[in-house]
Amino acid sequence: MLELNSVDAFYGQAHILHDISLSLATGGRLAVLGRNGAGKSTLLKSIMNAGPRVRGEVRLEGELLDGIGASDRVRRGLSLVPEDRRIFTHISVKENILLAQQGTERKSGLPTLEEVIARFPLLRDLVNRLGGQLSGGQQQVLAVARAIAARPRLMLLDEPTEGLAPVIVEDLAEKIVEACATYGIGILLAEQNLWFARQCTSRVLLLDSGSLVFSGDWAEFDASTDLVERYLAV
Numbered sequence: 001m002l003e004l005n006s007v008d009a010f011y012g013q014a015h016i017l018h019d020i021s022l023s024l025a026t027g028g029r030l031a032v033l034g035r036n037g038a039g040k041s042t043l044l045k046s047i048m049n050a051g052p053r054v055r056g057e058v059r060l061e062g063e064l065l066d067g068i069g070a071s072d073r074v075r076r077g078l079s080l081v082p083e084d085r086r087i088f089t090h091i092s093v094k095e096n097i098l099l100a101q102q103g104t105e106r107k108s109g110l111p112t113l114e115e116v117i118a119r120f121p122l123l124r125d126l127v128n129r130l131g132g133q134l135s136g137g138q139q140q141v142l143a144v145a146r147a148i149a150a151r152p153r154l155m156l157l158d159e160p161t162e163g164l165a166p167v168i169v170e171d172l173a174e175k176i177v178e179a180c181a182t183y184g185i186g187i188l189l190a191e192q193n194l195w196f197a198r199q200c201t202s203r204v205l206l207l208d209s210g211s212l213v214f215s216g217d218w219a220e221f222d223a224s225t226d227l228v229e230r231y232l233a234v
């Protein structure tokens with residue numbers, strides 16, 4: 001279980017996140033919505049200790065993560081798929097996946113390379129291709145597949161649909177939900193694509209200027225009819 005209590009986040013003197021509290025049960029699936037600049041990426045990076053200065057409590061399975069660096073958070077089961085994907089460009093797709101598996105403490109129960117490829121067939125003909133030779137969309141799918149291959153407790157996905165063709169977006173939602181259910185992986189998804197967020201998650205948070213303005217399930221979100229216009233329309 002992930003828990004944030006009164007979290008504030010800063011870049012230098014800039015105060016970006018204000019008093020964010022949330023909890024996400026093990027295997028739970030939560031979307032974070034908000035306009036450009038609302039603080040979605042900052043929230044994911046704060047949980048990962050990957051950039052912003054954080055004040056307040058971040059707990060994983062009850063344990064306080066204060067002072068624990070990003071790579072140790074990976075070992076504890078957090079995995080961030082950042083907006084810029086961070087694919088290793090000079091090694092193959094296969095090596096990208098195997099390397100991610102080596103970075104985890106988990107020594108059993110990892111999916112095999114074949115299982116990962118079977119779940120993301122778009123990668124099948126690309127396994128021996130260098131990461132840098134993939135298209136943007138293919139890299140995006142690899143970034144998600146690679147994170148799932150390491151079977152984290154919780155995957156933090158930062159706008160995985162950005163730049164993807166609609167047909168790939170539909171397929172990716174299905175693949176993510178199936179794989180995460182099979183391997184017991186929780187999802188915290190920052191998204192602007194409402195359809196995709198809805199497919200992938202059961203609960204939703206809404207950020208506006210770094211503050212939480214809504215938290216609930218999708219039925220509650222739909223019942224609050226002004227949320228989209230007030231906080232998501234451009």
Ligand SMILES: Nc1ncnc2c1ncn2[C@@H]1O[C@H](COP(=O)(O)OP(=O)(O)OP(=O)(O)O)[C@@H](O)[C@H]1O
Pocket residue numbers: 011014016034035036037038039040041042043190192
């Ligand atoms: N490294 C940084 N240094 C200073 N300010 C930053 C930095 N990164 C982001 N910010 C600022 O923090 C605020 C929140 O940005 P963030 O990237 O978290 O928003 P977001 O909701 O993920 O937006 P988008 O949907 O456009 O990716 C913005 O005002 C942004 O300009």
